[in-house]
Amino acid sequence: MIFKQLFDQKSSTYTYLIASAKGREALIIDPVFENVNQYVKFLKELDLNLVKVIDTHIHADHVTGASKLKDITKCTTIMGEHTPADTVELKVKDDEYINLDNLKIRAMYTPGHTSDSYSFLMDNYLFSGDTLLINGTGRTDFQNGDAKDAYNSIFNKLLKLPEETLLYPAHDYKGEKVSTIGKEKKQNPRLQVNSINEYVEIMNNLDLKKPTEIDNNVAKNIRLGA
Numbered sequence: 001m002i003f004k005q006l007f008d009q010k011s012s013t014y015t016y017l018i019a020s021a022k023g024r025e026a027l028i029i030d031p032v033f034e035n036v037n038q039y040v041k042f043l044k045e046l047d048l049n050l051v052k053v054i055d056t057h058i059h060a061d062h063v064t065g066a067s068k069l070k071d072i073t074k075c076t077t078i079m080g081e082h083t084p085a086d087t088v089e090l091k092v093k094d095d096e097y098i099n100l101d102n103l104k105i106r107a108m109y110t111p112g113h114t115s116d117s118y119s120f121l122m123d124n125y126l127f128s129g130d131t132l133l134i135n136g137t138g139r140t141d142f143q144n145g146d147a148k149d150a151y152n153s154i155f156n157k158l159l160k161l162p163e164e165t166l167l168y169p170a171h172d173y174k175g176e177k178v179s180t181i182g183k184e185k186k187q188n189p190r191l192q193v194n195s196i197n198e199y200v201e202i203m204n205n206l207d208l209k210k211p212t213e214i215d216n217n218v219a220k221n222i223r224l225g226a
Helices: 033-045 066-073 147-155 179-188 196-203 213-220
Strands: 001-008 013-019 025-029 050-056 074-078 091-093 097-100 103-109 117-123 125-127 166-168
Touching: 001 033, 013 033, 033 179, 050 066, 050 097, 074 166, 074 179, 097 166, 147 196, 166 179
Parallel strands: 025 050, 050 074, 074 091, 125 166
Antiparallel strands: 001 013, 013 025, 097 103, 103 117, 117 125
16 A cells, blocks of 8 residues: 655645555545645656545635546545535445545544534544544534534544554644544543533634635635635
């Protein structure tokens, strides 16, 4: 397997390039529009054929590169079935598998940050989008977010995975690259709660500023960045 973690400085977004070493098929998770040429360069250098691109949800803080990548590579665009983006070619259901040569990626519906949030599990690699972050969790105060849904997604789905599962989020603002489910259970301050009500209370009182370009970004991302 080929695996690359790429970082966008402006939005602190992690983009993931995954490929099968055998068949040279590749997929990209959460691409950033401004970085598409960089992704294409990597694909050429590694002699890879991009066949699929996944967005974990409709992002508010950057514009997705999904449509641009499709125009260049003819790859298939993928999101969870709850997405409001009508132009997505393949909408996957909870527990459905995406195949990439001999690799299998399981879609997991994990709403809360947004109503369309999905996480993706490949072997022991968890790509959690904004649902579960390193030492944090995704905010739940816009785009049909819901703190109760987030609690259920995190505590009743993601934290049920084996503790050695590697956590790769869509964002990090402090330079962290990877964690594990076990480490987050023990150290993530947002997860040290005794009830769903306690978690909801924390999330409903974060008082965070909204991304400056949220309206423009969301409108573009519903069209996959077109």
